[in-house]
Amino acid sequence: MGRKRLGFSDVQTTRAAFEREEVRCGRCKNIVGPRDEPRFVRTFGTAEPTLATITCPRCKTTVSIRFVEEAPAAER
Numbered sequence: 001m002g003r004k005r006l007g008f009s010d011v012q013t014t015r016a017a018f019e020r021e022e023v024r025c026g027r028c029k030n031i032v033g034p035r036d037e038p039r040f041v042r043t044f045g046t047a048e049p050t051l052a053t054i055t056c057p058r059c060k061t062t063v064s065i066r067f068v069e070e071a072p073a074a075e076r
């Protein structure tokens with residue numbers, strides 16, 4: 001499962017950036033956000049979803065979004 005596969009993209013971001021639609025598909029750079037019917041995944045013991053998956057409307061890649069506390073330093 002840990003291997004990179006075609007049609008699958010892993011993105012790390014904050015919940016706030018996601019809500020502001022700053023998250024882009026790792027493959028085609030199309031913006032994916034709350035309006036693209038994300039499926040939130042909750043981990044046991046956490047109130048907030050830690051993971052969401054979205055199907056990119058442009059290239060149909062499954063984008064897996066991991067929510068982190070702060071934006072990664074490389075983002076800006």
Ligand SMILES: [Zn+2]
Nearest residue numbers: 025028056059
């Ligand atoms: Zn895409």
